[in-house]
Amino acid sequence: MNYLEMLSESAKKRQSIVCFGLDPVLDKMPSSLLQPRGEKIVYFFSEIIDAALNESQSISAIKPNYAFFAQYGFDGLNALKALIDKYKGKLPIILDAKRGDIGKSSAAYAAEAFSFWGADAVTVSPYMGYDSVSPFLEHCKAGKGVYILCRTSNTGAKDFQSLVLDNSKQLFLEVARKITKWHSPGIGAVLGATSQEELEAALWVFYDSKKPFCFLIPGVGTQGGSVAGTVKVLRTVWSDSMPYHRINASSSIAYACKKEGTDDYVGAALKEIKKLNKEIQKI
Numbered sequence: 001m002n003y004l005e006m007l008s009e010s011a012k013k014r015q016s017i018v019c020f021g022l023d024p025v026l027d028k029m030p031s032s033l034l035q036p037r038g039e040k041i042v043y044f045f046s047e048i049i050d051a052a053l054n055e056s057q058s059i060s061a062i063k064p065n066y067a068f069f070a071q072y073g074f075d076g077l078n079a080l081k082a083l084i085d086k087y088k089g090k091l092p093i094i095l096d097a098k099r100g101d102i103g104k105s106s107a108a109y110a111a112e113a114f115s116f117w118g119a120d121a122v123t124v125s126p127y128m129g130y131d132s133v134s135p136f137l138e139h140c141k142a143g144k145g146v147y148i149l150c151r152t153s154n155t156g157a158k159d160f161q162s163l164v165l166d167n168s169k170q171l172f173l174e175v176a177r178k179i180t181k182w183h184s185p186g187i188g189a190v191l192g193a194t195s196q197e198e199l200e201a202a203l204w205v206f207y208d209s210k211k212p213f214c215f216l217i218p219g220v221g222t223q224g225g226s227v228a229g230t231v232k233v234l235r236t237v238w239s240d241s242m243p244y245h246r247i248n249a250s251s252s253i254a255y256a257c258k259k260e261g262t263d264d265y266v267g268a269a270l271k272e273i274k275k276l277n278k279e280i281q282k283i
Helices: 003-014 037-053 066-070 073-087 103-116 130-142 155-159 171-181 196-208 227-244 256-260 265-281
Strands: 018-022 061-064 094-099 121-124 145-151 187-191 214-217 246-249
Touching: 003 145, 003 214, 003 227, 018 037, 018 265, 037 073, 037 265, 061 066, 061 073, 061 246, 066 073, 066 094, 094 103, 094 145, 103 121, 103 130, 121 130, 130 145, 145 171, 145 196, 145 214, 171 187, 171 196, 187 196, 196 214, 196 227, 214 227, 227 246, 227 265, 246 265, 256 265
Parallel strands: 018 061, 018 246, 061 094, 094 121, 121 145, 145 187, 187 214, 214 246
Antiparallel strands: none
């Protein structure tokens, strides 16, 4: 099964294109959890994910953010490995590591992501060019996925990604065109939900290439991107490819209990997941 098939099967089974981003912040976890910090991270996220998977409609991928685990040293990294091992084969696992370096270093990073961590897909920065991306794309031949940063959801994205080039096109659109030329089964792009106009412009570049891609779309929830607007753009441009894409929410799910003012972090997370699925399906 290649990565696109894995995404499609998971979307169908879970009746969802919601991706749950795992961003551990110990200070936001309930004080009632008294385990050592690595075990606490595993327990906290496992409780939410297990409960979600028991629902008829739930999440259809998880996206552990490497940096949030690594900030806790080996406690966090061991927790990352434990969570990947636990859910391997149950959900597509996207390692959000944003790697990208010269060729040999990228080859080593790719081996880390796929062979050591066991991720199904990884996020990659394209700004050092094709030789920094190609070692990751080699793994697409073995059924892995690679999401290349194209138009990200952070406010600083406009500093470089939105710059207008000599051909009167913005830089992120040139990145999109490069990605279409680098196409391998399982290649995709990170397209933020916080700029609907630029999201749509990038989608048309991919659509016009007549090649299959998967998109990872962060920025809804805490960052303020519109779920309804994002889904409307996806359906307008490329409706039949929906099962390949994932709309990601991280803190808005994991720490929904803070917003709800409750200690029931599992119940609050499930409520937020249900809300996201409902918003997606009504468009």
